[in-house]
Amino acid sequence: MDTQRKKSKKRDAIIALLKSTKSHPNAEWIYATLKPEFPALSLGTVYRNLTQFKEDGVITSVANVGGQERYDADTNEHAHFICDCCGCVIDVEASTPLGKFALSAMEETGAVITGVKLQFHGLCGECAKK
Amino acid sequence: MDTQRKKSKKRDAIIALLKSTKSHPNAEWIYATLKPEFPALSLGTVYRNLTQFKEDGVITSVANVGGQERYDADTNEHAHFICDCCGCVIDVEASTPLGKFALSAMEETGAVITGVKLQFHGLCGECAKK
DNA sequence: TTCGTTGCAAACATTTTGCAGTTTC
């Protein structure tokens, strides 16, 4: 029942851009970055394709920073550091034990960690029954 | 230079409500729940007070579910389970090693975990300099 | 009487959607 996908240059460009950056961009940045190459590009198209990519599991939204969703084409499970000041999102590689690992991983960058947010996503008991 | 706070029944009611629930509500729910008791309450007041509470460190926003911010008056660091179907947010207590702990913690509830989101918040190297 | 708080409505920002035209298969 899934609707099938057809080829589209805009879509290709969007996913290629996402795969080429580690900046975990938002929709607006993707739009602005591709606009020179695709002058006719519209923001709605960016949003529509992002939604598709999420559905297809090709990307994930890693955070909501300042009310804007941030996307990542690296779907391997990994952690992120989010600056509460400038809003940048930085990959935190590895998967060693929690607090210690985080501190040492970010230490070299001069970052200061003030809090940890851990979210497990899935289906709750009620929803899993269906 | 911080502006000082005066007493306010509405504010008291909002924080009391937040402290009395484990449902990690959003602004709208708080508004709707208090409306009967405070018929004159306005949504703007709820948002303004939530912002204040966050500034004062009395609450934190634990997640953004379906575009709506979810708040928690329990500021002790703990994890959350978020149902991607119904949007409910459930506390995950304890702090044993990651994956295993999560699975066993939620197992009894019948929940199915499909992903983990770990975010470290703080200031990046650039911002920390200031 | 000073200054924080509130209701209300308007303003905002981000994201979604309807429609008509275009592209892909």
Add this chain to the structure above:
DNA sequence: GAAACTGCAAAATGTTTGCAACGAA
């Protein structure tokens, strides 16, 4: 040619803000 894709603009949604009235110190 059917169905997916797109631009555009309008709409929807969640949140913020300006202002005048109100309440606490």
